[in-house]
Amino acid sequence: MKDQNQKKLNDSWGMRWGALAIVAFTMMAAYYVNDVAAPLKTMLESTLGWNSSEFGLFTGAYSFLNVFLLMLIWGGLILDRFGIRFTGKLATILMVVGTAIEYYAMTQMTDATQIVMGYKWNVLVASAGYSLFGVGAEVAGITVTKIIAKWFQGKEMATAMGVQVALARVGSQAAYAVAIPVARAYEITTPILIGLVCLVGGLVAFFAFSVLDKKLDRQLETAVDASPEDKFSFKDVKHIVCNPGFWLIAVLCVLFYSCVFPFQKFASELMITKYQIDENLAGTIAGLPALGALFLTPVFGGMVDKRGKAASIMMLGAAMLIGVHCVYALPFITASWVAIVLMIVLGIAFSLVPSAMWPSVAKIFPVNQLGTAYALIFFIQNIGLWGIPTLIGAVLDGFCVVGTTESGAKLYDYTLPMCIFTGIAILSLIVAFMLKAADRKYGYKLEEANIRK
Numbered sequence: 093m094k095d096q097n098q099k100k101l102n103d104s105w106g107m108r109w110g111a112l113a114i115v116a117f118t119m120m121a122a123y124y125v126n127d128v129a130a131p132l133k134t135m136l137e138s139t140l141g142w143n144s145s146e147f148g149l150f151t152g153a154y155s156f157l158n159v160f161l162l163m164l165i166w167g168g169l170i171l172d173r174f175g176i177r178f179t180g181k182l183a184t185i186l187m188v189v190g191t192a193i194e195y196y197a198m199t200q201m202t203d204a205t206q207i208v209m210g211y212k213w214n215v216l217v218a219s220a221g222y223s224l225f226g227v228g229a230e231v232a233g234i235t236v237t238k239i240i241a242k243w244f245q246g247k248e249m250a251t252a253m254g255v256q257v258a259l260a261r262v263g264s265q266a267a268y269a270v271a272i273p274v275a276r277a278y279e280i281t282t283p284i285l286i287g288l289v290c291l292v293g294g295l296v297a298f299f300a301f302s303v304l305d306k307k308l309d310r311q312l313e314t315a316v317d318a319s320p321e322d323k324f325s326f327k328d329v330k331h332i333v334c335n336p337g338f339w340l341i342a343v344l345c346v347l348f349y350s351c352v353f354p355f356q357k358f359a360s361e362l363m364i365t366k367y368q369i370d371e372n373l374a375g376t377i378a379g380l381p382a383l384g385a386l387f388l389t390p391v392f393g394g395m396v397d398k399r400g401k402a403a404s405i406m407m408l409g410a411a412m413l414i415g416v417h418c419v420y421a422l423p424f425i426t427a428s429w430v431a432i433v434l435m436i437v438l439g440i441a442f443s444l445v446p447s448a449m450w451p452s453v454a455k456i457f458p459v460n461q462l463g464t465a466y467a468l469i470f471f472i473q474n475i476g477l478w479g480i481p482t483l484i485g486a487v488l489d490g491f492c493v494v495g496t497t498e499s500g501a502k503l504y505d506y507t508l509p510m511c512i513f514t515g516i517a518i519l520s521l522i523v524a525f526m527l528k529a530a531d532r533k534y535g536y537k538l539e540e541a542n543i544r545k
């Protein structure tokens with residue numbers, strides 16, 4: 093007979109947090125690679141001859157396969173069919189292969205400048221690599237959410253999710269901080285090579301996690317992955333998309349994240365050209381929101397757990413976003429300290445909204461629909477992460493060129509792109525307001541605390 097009282101691997105504090113540390117390292121490497129090319133925009137232009145449209149295409153490529161080939165949906169299905177170990181390894185291998193292709197295109201194909209479909213061939217190959225990486229990174233994201241749900245069920249689950257996101261921000265901040273100095277000291281592609289090595293480390297880490305997870309499954313005897321719980325199912329999809337709360341969160345998610353991640357990709361150049369911030373520091377400033385979010389996301393997450401007010405917090409975050417982008421759009425404000433203060437405010441908004449948004453999904457949907465709901469929200473979010481950088485790149489090239497730098501790169505006036513970001517932020521506030529109204533109407537309990545005294 094099975095011993096029900098036998099201590100399982102995840103009953104040990106050290107084991108479950110150790111397991112989290114391992115998978116969080118893989119995600120940290122993923123966030124580093126995701127962000128590391130962004131601060132290099134101006135150098136990519138002067139060294140490899142990429143223009144803003146090509147940079148926008150490359151940046152948006154992260155989401156291209158996720159959106160147009162529905163890779164997040166297939167990823168969700170694979171996750172349910174083959175489990176977290178197989179999907180996590182597959183996702184990490186995709187990230188490694190994608191980044192290797194990106195690195196190859198930037199190092200070995202610099203002469204491949206023939207135009208194909210309006211873009212340089214090396215840009216297209218690098219974008220294809222980044223797109224493959226994007227599939228791996230997003231599928232790894234939903235896999236890690238499921239891993240945390242499995243290892244922390246009935247334990248510190250919300251804190252674990254907050255800590256994982258916070259650690260991912262370390263990867264982002266490191267990318268923004270080191271990209272330009274390392275590229276200037278060595279080669280423009282060295283920061284990407286560092287990311288590739290970290291990802292290989294992340295792959296090894298995931299294999300190590302798989303050993304622990306297999307042991308846990310043996311202890312659980314009935315593998316969680318094979319249970320009917322938390323499965324991606326088309327019946328659930330119908331149920332989820334019929335819920336107005338889903339659409340409001342998904343639209344708020346795409347609008348909010350479109351104002352943060354794509355903006356950050358262009359922010360280093362904005363800091364250098366408009367606010368005259370030193371090139372070596374610009375990436376660190378652009379990465380400040382990630383640094384702030386590292387500390388504040390768990391703090392605000394704890395506040396939401398104890399005091400609730402998630403819908404109001406999302407409104408506050410969206411309102412702060414409008415203020416930030418609006419002031420960045422003002423052409424007569426060019427003081428560097430203003431740019432830095434705005435980045436700090438953006439960091440606060442970037443901590444407020446995610447710490448209220450992701451746990452709200454768990455309030456609207458039952459546990460068995462959470463995986464599906466997250467996959468669908470990530471899918472809709474990726475439409476913005478693809479479309480907005482592509483749009484901003486084209487707008488910069490088409491309407492904003494005001495000269496050239498000494499190194500031959502173009503100089504841009506960022507007023508129009510910042511007006512576009514402000515418009516999206518205004519829409520996000522409207523949707524956050526509608527979400528608060530829907531919460532009152534449908535009783536999602538978003539304003540209520542998660543932890544009752």
Ligand SMILES: C[C@H](N)C(=O)N[C@@H](CCCCN)C(=O)O
Binds near residue numbers: 253470
């Ligand atoms: C980019 C990715 N799809 C995303 O939205 N990441 C979130 C964290 C999501 C955590 C869900 N449990 C982020 O804020 O980085």
